[in-house]
Amino acid sequence: MPLPVAVEIAPADAPREHVAVLLEACTRTKRDTECVAAESVDDGSTFAVAIVTWQGQERALVEVGLRRGGRPEWRTRVLDFEGRDDVLERWRTVGIVVGTLANEELDASAERGGTSTTSPSDTSPDSAPLQAPKAEEASSRRQRPRSSEPEPLETTDAPGRSGGSSHAPPSSKTAAALDLGAALGPALGRARSGGFARMRIPVFRPVFGVAAFRYFEQSAMPLSVGARWLTLAVGAGGVFVASPFELTVSVDGRAEWFTASAERDDREASMARWLAGAGLNATFGWMLLDSLGVFAGGEVAYMFGSTPLKVQGVPAGEDKAARYSGELGLRIPLW
Incomplete structure (x- = not known):
């Protein structure tokens, strides 16, 4: 069974309805697996880890950790919303962005000619699935990247599924x-x-x-x-x-x-x-x-x-x- 994308949301007391909308949009966008709340992953084994940090009601910082070449790589995206944007649409847009960034690992594998598989006994630490972060680890990583991880990279890919409709985040411009x-x-x-x-x-x-x-x-x-x-x-x-x-x-x-x-x-x-x-x-x-x-x-x-x-x-x-x-x-x- 494909490993899920674990999504951690801060602040942790976000309304359940909003979280459900985000996870549903992420799952629809992610092509081969589902997106779940980080706390629901029992053993911490995940395909990718996403951290969504709401900085007020109109800005969201999205960080997605992927495995490339045996090393973790974090990608970030900052989304700004207008005051008139519907709240649920904001969460849905964030979910689409998470799924889109997680899909980049699949796209990179396809360019190399497909993915390789290993048995559990042959799995090395560098090729092991990403672990869902504990709350204190996520907080520390947001303050300063670990020495074994590269600095977060900015990505400009537009959210949306291949062959489907594109859901670009709201414009950063002030409304006329x-x-x-x-x-x-x-x-x-x-x-x-x-x-x-x-x-x-x-x-x-x-x-x-x-x-x-x-x-x-x-x-x-x-x-x-x-x-x-x-x-x-x-x-x-x-x-x-x-x-x-x-x-x-x-x-x-x-x-x-x-x-x-x-x-x-x-x-x-x-x-x-x-x-x-x-x-x-x-x-x-x-x-x-x-x-x-x-x-x-x-x-x-x-x-x-x-x-x-x-x-x-x-x-x-x-x-x-x-x-x-x-x-x-x-x-x-x-x-």
Whole structure:
């Protein structure tokens, strides 16, 4: 009977349902034997040993020990997941990767023209099956490889079975998203309100590019100024995910078109100007569904200049260089 692939999972208190999904996916991918939990192997004789270490909920380190040329060789793979990825799909993907790495031993044997067999009495220590590691041994090996073992090797093979569908791990890029919202903040001694659209464009986890369009308006009142602000911004930021929540922070450069008008004694005055500036934005989001979330946040900006306003020579306010606003809105993931 073919020897199994022994899989050790850390932390050891992982839900049984998750472990079962991983082992099932590994067994389907492994072509000649099954994958079992390391603690279920009675005598420790295994075809290969796999150690899966979850580093938080969104990263898994996979290490698979194979026998090549009479010596053990460890291969590693790091899988990064998105916060919106289904938990069971994460475990299934890890199982596929374990089975794929274990299949490499078969592929190497086929290239040499097949596998050779030996009787138990002729088995030397170098050709003996790999032993399932004890917990303390696995912990020590993860900290520092034993002197008799080579350093873990990185592998870039895509998970999946030959002739079957490929199950690549989720992309390491930050998901693109569109924010649509309303904003409120002070200006010219009163409140101004408006709306905005902001596009988050993936670059590489956790970095993203950002492009935004903002519109604010302040209605004219007797003896006061009415004004409009139109802002275009481009920048970059980072997203920090703890599913289903995410914190985003970005900085940008911006150009702002400002217009103001006022009426006094049946006479109207107006003005307009362009200004450049920089902004800092932070939001806290909650993804209610895979396709929709909500967020709240704030923005501070500094424009490279201020604009004093006068009506018939009388000061009517000043659009200051520094400004801030709060915002609420919807977040729509795009890809």
